[in-house]
Structures are given as structure tokens and as C-alpha cells.
Amino acid sequence: MNPENQQNYQNSNDLSLPQPVQSAPAATDGRSAFPPLGTTLPSYAPPLYGQPGTSFGQQTARPAAGVPLKKADWKKRFKRLLIVLVIIGLLAGGYVGAKLLMNASKALGGNILGLLQNQKLDGEDSGYVNILLAGNSSDDEGHSGGELTDSIMIVSIDVATNRAVLLSVPRDLWVDVPGSGYSKINSAYVFGKADKFDESGYPSGGMGTLEKIVETNFGIDINYYALVNYTALRDAVNAVGGIDVVIKSSDPRGLYDPSRDYTKQTRAPLVKLSNGPQTLDGQTALNLARARGLAFGSYGYGQGDFTRSENQRLMLAALKEKAVSAGVVSNPVKIGNLLDSFGNNVVTDFQTDEVRRLLDIAKKIPSSNIKSASLNDADGENLLTSYRTFNGQSALIPAAGVDDYSDISAYLEKLMTPPAPASSSPTPSSRNN
Numbered sequence: 001m002n003p004e005n006q007q008n009y010q011n012s013n014d015l016s017l018p019q020p021v022q023s024a025p026a027a028t029d030g031r032s033a034f035p036p037l038g039t040t041l042p043s044y045a046p047p048l049y050g051q052p053g054t055s056f057g058q059q060t061a062r063p064a065a066g067v068p069l070k071k072a073d074w075k076k077r078f079k080r081l082l083i084v085l086v087i088i089g090l091l092a093g094g095y096v097g098a099k100l101l102m103n104a105s106k107a108l109g110g111n112i113l114g115l116l117q118n119q120k121l122d123g124e125d126s127g128y129v130n131i132l133l134a135g136n137s138s139d140d141e142g143h144s145g146g147e148l149t150d151s152i153m154i155v156s157i158d159v160a161t162n163r164a165v166l167l168s169v170p171r172d173l174w175v176d177v178p179g180s181g182y183s184k185i186n187s188a189y190v191f192g193k194a195d196k197f198d199e200s201g202y203p204s205g206g207m208g209t210l211e212k213i214v215e216t217n218f219g220i221d222i223n224y225y226a227l228v229n230y231t232a233l234r235d236a237v238n239a240v241g242g243i244d245v246v247i248k249s250s251d252p253r254g255l256y257d258p259s260r261d262y263t264k265q266t267r268a269p270l271v272k273l274s275n276g277p278q279t280l281d282g283q284t285a286l287n288l289a290r291a292r293g294l295a296f297g298s299y300g301y302g303q304g305d306f307t308r309s310e311n312q313r314l315m316l317a318a319l320k321e322k323a324v325s326a327g328v329v330s331n332p333v334k335i336g337n338l339l340d341s342f343g344n345n346v347v348t349d350f351q352t353d354e355v356r357r358l359l360d361i362a363k364k365i366p367s368s369n370i371k372s373a374s375l376n377d378a379d380g381e382n383l384l385t386s387y388r389t390f391n392g393q394s395a396l397i398p399a400a401g402v403d404d405y406s407d408i409s410a411y412l413e414k415l416m417t418p419p420a421p422a423s424s425s426p427t428p429s430s431r432n433n
Contacts, residue, residue, distance in 0.1 A: 121358065152210070153167065161369075182389070207225045219405065232344075237281065243318040252275065253300065254274040255271050256300060371415065375411075
């Protein structure tokens, strides 16, 4: 044995040195294919030799590529993965749960444990659940008319056929406000709040006054109400990652309102959107909900407040569609943000044990089953007319006359009547009989 091989032999039997985990394959020239112990490996060394920059013999070789792991190794890895997934689930669930508890206590009545229940809603036995929505800008600093409910909408849900109607009530409708005389309907909430309205069968305060006016004049029962700050729309749209709408303005250029947003220090127009599909973020949606096209140079707002109401209904339907989508309901952060927008900006008489039922019903209503309606275009007929009040204000009254809501009530009844099932065409044999 030559001296070099003898030295290698002695080293390989010295137990104080790290030992290779496999025998060295023979090189073509008869020498060992492994480099001498202690040799620093280059960065391009293959995985068999260990990590780049390490010395041979300092690391146990990894299994060759394509060699399956032992069953025990797979079990260990699976258990670790399962533990990680469980931890993530618990953290996500805890986050959503905390948000739900916090915001439910802000906006909803009843015991917080009611969120685990599925209570039948008022009105279900009659076939319809009617909700009165009112929006104002009470959270906007510097807005003198912040508590005026410039947005009023009736949401009627047909629980049997999974249909819904969104009907806007014009802010300028001239009505008899209980205890205060005639005024525009957008001020009814303010009067009721100031007068501390309290009448059996209605909520107390401003929403009670507004609810009584709608029930009395429109001839429908209101089961629930929700008073919403405009900020809720912005926050909710941002929470779900934006909403998709299709702008269909009467002007080929789209919608444009150069009014300045008094809540933002910017000279950008309030609204500038072209016709066609649009993805709106929260601030754009909020601006669209406010704009009436009153500023000089506006276009696409030929019907003023009616156009604004139409845009509001459009966005509400789009928000509902996005909120129940898989991308939102499976995302704890989006759900948490959506709950924040609800808890911070909504006052309602829904109880905690009714919320789950409402969500279950809403998820069954496809967008194609949501009817957007307005009193100035009731199947092509305008049920309203302009009116000059005793103090010179420009307002709206029913086309039939002051306090005559017979045509409007008939239209609402028609809206809420389920469509008749389509009759099948007669077969050739039946035609011959």
C-alpha cells in the first residue's frame, strides 16, 4: 500500500473524525471520487456533497432526488402542517369573532349569543320583509345639513321567491310630518329627533317619525329600519376590495360633476366616470352616492337627484353581490373590515338573533332578482309632479295631488307581487284537439 493510501486508510478508521454516510464510488482512474476530507466545496457542488462552502464529511448527505420519504417522515410533516393550519384557523376565527362581538354590541340589540341563532324575521309570515334605509352625513364635519336624510330607500324582500325590490323615496317629497306640519321628507328625521317622537308601534326619535310617514302614505308595513352614515358606504366598499358597476348615463361621455368635495382638500371633480364597466373604490363610491350634477359643467345628471338615487341603488346591489362572494366570506380580514364599517356607521332595530337569518336570505337572492325602482319612472310613468310650497320651496308631490298616494300604493303592490309563472306552449297534438 502506498503511503497516500495508507494515510487515507488510517483516517477512515479514526473514529474521532466525521465519517461519510456512504461509501465513495470509484472514479474512472481507480481513485476515490470524493475529494479529500476538509476540502472546501465550490458553490456549484451537487447536493450530495452538502451545502456550498462546507467541507466534505461535515454534513450528512440528503436523500437523492426522487427517493420517497419514509412513512414516518410523511406522518411528521403532515402533523406539523395540520398544526399550522389549525393555528391559522384559530387566529382568523378569533379575529373575526372579536370584530363580530365588538360591532354587534354597537349596532344591534339583544344578547350577543343571539348571533348563533337563526330567528325568523318580522314579516316572513306575510311573505315580505320590508326594511327602511335612511342615509345622512351626520359624521361629516362642517356640513350644516348633515342630519338630513337625503337618501331614503325601501328594501322589500320576497322570502318565498328570493326576490327583492329597491325603491328610492325622493328627498324632496312634500309630506305631513307628525307634530311639525308639512315639510320635505328628508327633514322628518330631524324633526322627530328634536321632538323626541315616541309612539306605540314605531321606533322612538327621528327614525320613528320617518317610518310612520312612509307607512301611512305608501300603505306598506315597515318591519325594520337602518340609519346609515354615508361613511359606511365608503368603508364597506373598501372592506370588500371595491365593487363592479356598469355606468349607463344618458350622456355618451358618462357622468361628470365638478363639485368640490368639502370633506377633502382637493380640486379634483367629485365624479368623472365614463360609460361602461367600472370598478369603484370606497371614496369614488361615496362621491357617486353624493353627486347630483348641480355644478356648472356637469353632464350625465339629466334627472338630478333621481340620477343620484339610481346610482345609489346600483351600488347597493353591487355591494351585496360582492359581500356574499367567496373571495370575501373566506377572507377574515375583509370580513373584519366589513363588520367595522357596519358597527361604526349603522343604527338599526335588528336584533342579534335576526342577523343570521337576514344573511341567509340575502345569499339566496341573485342580482338578476333585484328590481331597482323609482317613482319618477314607474314602468314608464311619472307618479310625481313638481310643487311650489307656501314658503316658496321647490318640492315634489304625488301626480294625483297633495297627500293622494293611491297611484303610488298601487304601484308598490304591483312591484311586490311575484311574477306569474311562464305558461308552457301548447303541444302540436293539443292544438289539433
